[in-house]
Amino acid sequence: MKKTSILNKLRSSGLRPTKQRVEIAKLLFNRDKTFHFTVESLGKHLAKKTTTKFALATIYNTVHAFKKAGHLSEVHLRGKNNTTYFDTNISNHHHFYDSETSELIDINDNEIKFDKIPKAPNGKTIKNLEVIINLKN
């Protein structure tokens, strides 16, 4: 993804392309494979890759802005360290979770097939279905 398309992505989401947002967007979206991260791990990556200063609040703000704009998703898993995981894969998919390494691995939607799914209770509808496959060594 080129710099101009990062700028477009930000602008078309109503987000001014500040130095911080551009750096975060480059780190998150200029890659082929899914990136799963926490705010803390993202901060460490940024510190390694750039010389720009990032206040913790800015990383939170930016990640939440990207999520709101639909460029990131949140994994509703309660990991060991009780931190929120974000995901550059915004398609419907599932996860392996290795609780020893706190690592998430994508499972494509078509790698899991259901034979039987219960129907939603009284008056409710199914919004989505998440599978977490916990791993051990």
Next chain:
Amino acid sequence: MKKTSILNKLRSSGLRPTKQRVEIAKLLFNRDKTFHFTVESLGKHLAKKTTTKFALATIYNTVHAFKKAGHLSEVHLRGKNNTTYFDTNISNHHHFYDSETSELIDINDNEIKFDKIPKAPNGKTIKNLEVIINLKN
């Protein structure tokens, strides 16, 4: 479940049957249906049902002791309010989650059937598989 069996349950788990533990055990285990709760909600139930005083730390200690003894399970879901859910259903099962009410509903293991499950990555094994079906109204 009778009082004596509550006492046996505690003693056979190496837990002295203190006033607090007995009250919590009665509330949690003397029921037919699954009970999903947070430490906070359990505290409120206890305040309503008994006149015994419960320090917050005692509720945490007891719930964790019961979990360790295998009498409770923890739901690895990151809910709206970022609290941990515990579950009196210790069998392998799944959940509906209503994020508007923060409510969990059990899905029996046999209500979901899989046609296809991915195999675990390199050298790892599947420990268990959790399904969360998110609901909307």
Next chain:
DNA sequence: GACTTACTTTAGAACTATTATAAACTTTAA
């Protein structure tokens, strides 16, 4: 029943992920 020891409860402090605040700074468009 008194004594002893190990275990438990408790209030409050500490910890940690996250969110709020409000002042300084930057982007944008006029």
Next chain:
DNA sequence: TTAAAGTTTATAATAGTTCTAAAGTAAGTC
């Protein structure tokens, strides 16, 4: 260039949970 709106920042606040260490209780021994 200027002004308005948006953004970053340091820091404080919040909230769930865990830690601490002192006071209290359970259980076994005499």
